[in-house]
Amino acid sequence: GESVGLHLPTLSVQEGDNSIINCAYSNSASDYFIWYKQESGKGPQFIIDIRSNMDKRQGQRVTVLLNKTVKHLSLQIAATQPGDSAVYFCAGLPGAGSYQLTFGKGTKLSVIP
Amino acid sequence: KAGVTQTPRYLIKTRGQQVTLSCSPISGHRSVSWYQQTPGQGLQFLFEYFSETQRNKGNFPGRFSGRQFSNSRSEMNVSTLELGDSALYLCASSLSSTGNTIYFGEGSWLTVV
Numbered sequence: 215g216e217s218v219g220l221h222l223p224t225l226s227v228q229e230g231d232n233s234i235i236n237c238a239y240s241n242s243a244s245d246y247f248i249w250y251k252q253e254s255g256k257g258p259q260f261i262i263d264i265r266s267n268m269d270k271r272q273g274q275r276v277t278v279l280l281n282k283t284v285k286h287l288s289l290q291i292a293a294t295q296p297g298d299s300a301v302y303f304c305a306g307l308p309g310a311g312s313y314q315l316t317f318g319k320g321t322k323l324s325v326i327p
Numbered sequence: 328k329a330g331v332t333q334t335p336r337y338l339i340k341t342r343g344q345q346v347t348l349s350c351s352p353i354s355g356h357r358s359v360s361w362y363q364q365t366p367g368q369g370l371q372f373l374f375e376y377f378s379e380t381q382r383n384k385g386n387f388p389g390r391f392s393g394r395q396f397s398n399s400r401s402e403m404n405v406s407t408l409e410l411g412d413s414a415l416y417l418c419a420s421s422l423s424s425t426g427n428t429i430y431f432g433e434g435s436w437l438t439v440v
Contacts, residue, residue: 248428248429250431256433256434257331257333257415257417257431257432257433257434258370258417258431259431260428260429260430260431263428303370305370305429313358313360313375313377313382313383314360314372314375314383314385315360315362315370315372315419315429316372317369317370319369320369
C-alpha cells in the first residue's frame with residue numbers, strides 16, 4: 215500500500231499552563247498502557263502507566279485518565295515547563311501472551327516560555 | 328541502577344553490508360524487545376526475547392534477526408542492508424511478563440548509504 219509520512223499532532227502551551235495530550239486506541243483487549251516522552255535524539259522515556267482495571271493514575275505533575283468505554287487515554291501535565299517540550303506517545307499491550315507494544319503516532323508538545 | 332544500554336550509538340553502513348546492534352537490559356530484566364523508529368512509519372515492533380527464546384516477531388523481512396544470551400543481553404542483526412533500513416533502532420527491557428513497565432534505551436542510529 216501507499217506509504218505516507220506521519221503527521222504528528224502538535225500542541226503549544228504557555229509555560230505554567232496545564233497540558234492535555236490525547237490518545238485513542240482500537241484494540242479493546244488492551245489491558246496495559248504506558249505514556250512515553252521522547253526528546254529529540256533520545257529514546258522514549260517512561261512517564262506513567264495504567265492498567266485497564268483503573269481509570270485514573272497520578273504521578274508527579276502527571277495524571278493519566280483511561281476511558282475504556284470510548285477507548286481513550288489522556289495525559290495531563292500540570293504547570294507545564296519548557297523541559298516538557300517533546301513528543302509524547304501512548305502505547306498499549308494487548309494482554310496476556312503478547313509482549314508487543316503498539317504505539318500511537320505521538321503528539322509534539324511545544325512549551326512557550 | 329543503570330538503564331538499558333545500547334551500542335553503538337551511531338553507525339554508517341553501505342548498502343549490502345550487514346550490521347549487528349547490541350543491547351544490555353536493566354539488571355534483573357529478562358525480557359528484551361526491539362523496535363524500529365522512522366519518520367515515516369513511527370515506532371514498529373521487531374521482536375521480543377525472554378530466556379533466550381523469541382516469543383513475538385513483528386512484520387519485518389527475514390533479513391532482520393535477533394538473539395538473546397543467557398545473561399539476557401541481546402543482539403539484533405540486519406543483513407543485506409537497504410537504504411530504507413536507515414532508522415533509530417530501540418531496545419527495551421522489562422522484568423518478565425506482560426504488564427511490567429517497559430524501559431527503553433537511547434537507541435542506535437543506523438544510516439545506510
